[in-house]
Amino acid sequence: xxxxxxxxxxPPYNSVGxxxxxxxxxxxxxxxxxxxxxxxxxxxxxATLAIEVxxxxxxxxxxFNVNFLPQLFFGGKKQITTTGYSTKVSFVKKLGNLYQNLxxxxxxxxxxxxxxxxxxxxxxxxxxxxxxxxxxxPATDLLVARSLSRLSGVPWxxxxxxxxxxxxxxxxxxxxxxxxxWLESKVLSAxxxxxxxxxxxxxxxxxxxxxxxxxxxxxxxxxxxxxxxDLSPPLEDKLRIVYPGVVxxxxxxxxxxxxxxxxxxxxxxxxxxxFYTRYMGTVMALAEKHGVAHLIxxxxxxxxxxxxxxxxxxxxxxxxxxxxxxxxxxRGIIPGKLFExxxxxxxxxxxxxxxxxASEMVRDLKAGFVSNDPVAIAEQLRDWIRIKQENGQIPALxxxxxxxxxxxxxxxxLENFLxxxxxxx
Numbered sequence: 376x377x378x379x380x381x382x383x384x385x386p387p388y389n390s391v392g393x394x395x396x397x398x399x400x401x402x403x404x405x406x407x408x409x410x411x412x413x414x415x416x417x418x419x420x421x422a423t424l425a426i427e428v429x430x431x432x433x434x435x436x437x438x439f440n441v442n443f444l445p446q447l448f449f450g451g452k453k454q455i456t457t458t459g460y461s462t463k464v465s466f467v468k469k470l471g472n473l474y475q476n477l478x479x480x481x482x483x484x485x486x487x488x489x490x491x492x493x494x495x496x497x498x499x500x501x502x503x504x505x506x507x508x509x510x511x512x513p514a515t516d517l518l519v520a521r522s523l524s525r526l527s528g529v530p531w532x533x534x535x536x537x538x539x540x541x542x543x544x545x546x547x548x549x550x551x552x553x554x555x556x557w558l559e560s561k562v563l564s565a566x567x568x569x570x571x572x573x574x575x576x577x578x579x580x581x582x583x584x585x586x587x588x589x590x591x592x593x594x595x596x597x598x599x600x601x602x603x604x605d606l607s608p609p610l611e612d613k614l615r616i617v618y619p620g621v622v623x624x625x626x627x628x629x630x631x632x633x634x635x636x637x638x639x640x641x642x643x644x645x646x647x648x649x650f651y652t653r654y655m656g657t658v659m660a661l662a663e664k665h666g667v668a669h670l671i672x673x674x675x676x677x678x679x680x681x682x683x684x685x686x687x688x689x690x691x692x693x694x695x696x697x698x699x700x701x702x703x704x705x706r707g708i709i710p711g712k713l714f715e716x717x718x719x720x721x722x723x724x725x726x727x728x729x730x731x732x733a734s735e736m737v738r739d740l741k742a743g744f745v746s747n748d749p750v751a752i753a754e755q756l757r758d759w760i761r762i763k764q765e766n767g768q769i770p771a772l773x774x775x776x777x778x779x780x781x782x783x784x785x786x787x788x789l790e791n792f793l794x795x796x797x798x799x800x
Contacts, residue, residue, distance in 0.1 A: 376797060377409040377502075379495070379529075381509040381520045383484045385414035385433070386424040389679060391620075391711050392536055393424055396510045398596055401427040402786040411502065413495050413519075415487050423678035436494040439486030441478045481539070481555055484513040491519040492526075499527050505797050507531035514539045517562050530567040530800045532793065534591075536711075538576060539563075543702030544626070568796050570789065573732050575707030587796065591789045593711040594782035595718030599683050606687035607768055612645060614756070614763045616724065617689035619651040619682040620712055622658055626705075627695035628747070630661050631726050635752035637665035645760045646670055648693070651677050651685055686719040690769045691743075691759060696727025696734050709733045717742065717780050720772040724755070740776045 380400055384392040396412075403410050412428070416435035426433070479485065507529050509520035517533050524531040539559045545552050560583070563569065568587045571577050577588050608615050622629060636643045649672045650658065662668040677685070686692055694716065697708040709732050716723050723743030725734050734745045744755045762769055 376403075376506060376793060377504040378403060378411075378793070379499070379504040379507045379523070380410060380412045381414075381491070381495070381507060381516055381523070382412070383415050383418070383438075383487050383491075383513050383516055384420070384510075385412060386426045387422040388418045388420040389422070389424040390420045392510065392512070393420070394679060395536060395593060395711065397424065397427050398782050399510075399786060399789075400432075402783065403790070404428050404432070406790065409504075411498060411504070413491055413498065415484070415491070421676065421678075425680070434494055434498055436487070436490040438484070438490050441486045442483050480551065481514040481518070481558065482512065484515040485518075488515055488518055488522075491515075492522045495519065495523045496526055499523065499529070503527065504529055506793060508534065508793070510534040510536060512537050512539065514559070514562075517566075521562050521565050524565070530796070531565075532568045532570060532796070533563055533566040534570040535576070535580075536572055537708075538579075538704065541704065542579075543704045567800060568792070570792075571707075573707035573709050575704070575732060579704055579707070587792075589789070589792045591785050591792075592709065593714045594780055594785045595714040595777075596782050597718070599680070599715075600687070600718055603684055603687045606684065608688055608690045612764050614646045614760050614769075615688070615690045616646065616648045616693050617651070617685055617691070618648070618693040618695070619677070619685055620710075621652055621654060622650070622695065623697075624657040626697050628726060629658055629693075629695060630665075631747045631749050631752055632693070632724070633658075633661050633665045633667055634749035635756060636667040636670055638749055638753045639756060642757065642760065643667060643670055645764070646756060647672055649674060649685070649689075651675070651682055683715065683719070686715060686721060689719070689721050690763060692716045692719065692721045692723050694723050694725040694727075694733065694737070694743075696725055696729075696731050696745075699728060706731045709736070713737075714780055714782075717772075717777055720774070720776070722759075722769055722772060724752070726752075740772075742772055742776055 382396040384390050386393055386397045400410055400412055410432060412433045414435055415438045507520050507524055509516045511517050520531045540556050563584055566586055569580055570589050570591050572592050574590050577590050581588050648670055651674045653676050655673045659668060662671045694713055697705050699705060713733050723737050725737045725745040727734050728747055729745045737743050737745050746752050759769055
């Protein structure tokens with residue numbers, strides 16, 4: 376197959392979306408497919424992600440940063456990469472929300488659209504693919520792919536790592552919701568197929584769109600763990616709980632763990648919770664509230680390789696589920712780091728209501744503990760503390776939990792789906 380991959384997020388710029396698209400590009404290349412990648416250069420994310428395909432196959436374009444004024448106000452791109460758009464001034468927050476509503480439609484990557492369409496069209500003038508494959512969010516990727524498909528007549532597939540217009544917790548006002556829902560329906564109705572990362576989302580979208588919809592979950596890449604197999608948690612008496620990634624306070628709740636630590640009293644001194652992330656303000660405020668701030672260690676944002684290494688050196692890995700029973704569509708959110716955790720084979724402490732797909736996976740695999748109850752979490756921590764003190768470390772999860780969880784296995788499902796789609800197009 377000849378496939379054009381369209382993705383604003385791609386290495387070396389480090390983000391969860393870039394990891395999945397990069398791994399897919401390498402898989403397709405390794406399986407003998409002729410690929411090209413259309414992406415942007417110089418995005419806001421730090422350039423710490425390894426490029427895994429021949430750079431001659433990557434078409435990087437310029438883009439117009441619609442948020443350059445807010446970035447200047449908050450200290451420039453480097454500062455935004457470190458701390459984000461952080462402010463406690465309510466007027467500035469309201470002004471920022473208005474700016475985002477007006478100029479980030481459908482998202483902050485919209486300034487890439489004209490550059491990407493122009494470069495993609497020029498590329499396809501001398502190299503015409505069998506298929507255009509785009510991975511979103513940002514939704515701008517979908518706009519680019521749809522335009523290139525219309526200009527070239529090449530079929531296109533829309534991959535949704537996240538839902539575009541979340542029917543549960545849409546963050547903007549009614550007027551924008553109306554516009555964006557219309558745009559979403561118009562764009563996705565033109566796709567030849569849709570790929571999603573969980574079955575609940577597939578069920579939701581099958582009720583709205585008539586094209587084929589395929590589930591291809593995330594997974595872990597065994598190559599990322601090469602050379603790290605012998606790593607283990609430090610042989611000390613403190614239980615090391617690790618969380619590598621952003622905490623989204625409006626959707627994820629770390630407080631049950633902090634409250635559980637507060638209930639342990641002096642026993643909590645045997646625990647350290649290590650965050651490899653930025654935006655720690657909410658976490659530290661909650662830790663202060665429960666009197667456990669001294670147990671929290673913030674390491675800041677690290678490269679993908681360092682993140683994997685940190686997971687291998689953890690006793691327990693922390694997973695923050697998104698789903699809330701009030702918002703049923705969120706049941707299908709599966710954080711990509713869950714698969715990395717399975718690759719690391721460390722027990723998983725999942726904070727959440729427990730009805731979402733990610734929590735169900737942890738329970739079904741017997742890969743850890745799921746709860747939102749501080750009392751129950753405290754008891755589980757006591758058990759882990761005891762095991763740690765007796766044995767020096769928590770036993771690794773069995774290898775058989777990894778069956779079906781690698782990116783290779785999931786991408787093989789996608790490969791077969793795409794080949795069949797091309798045949799029937």
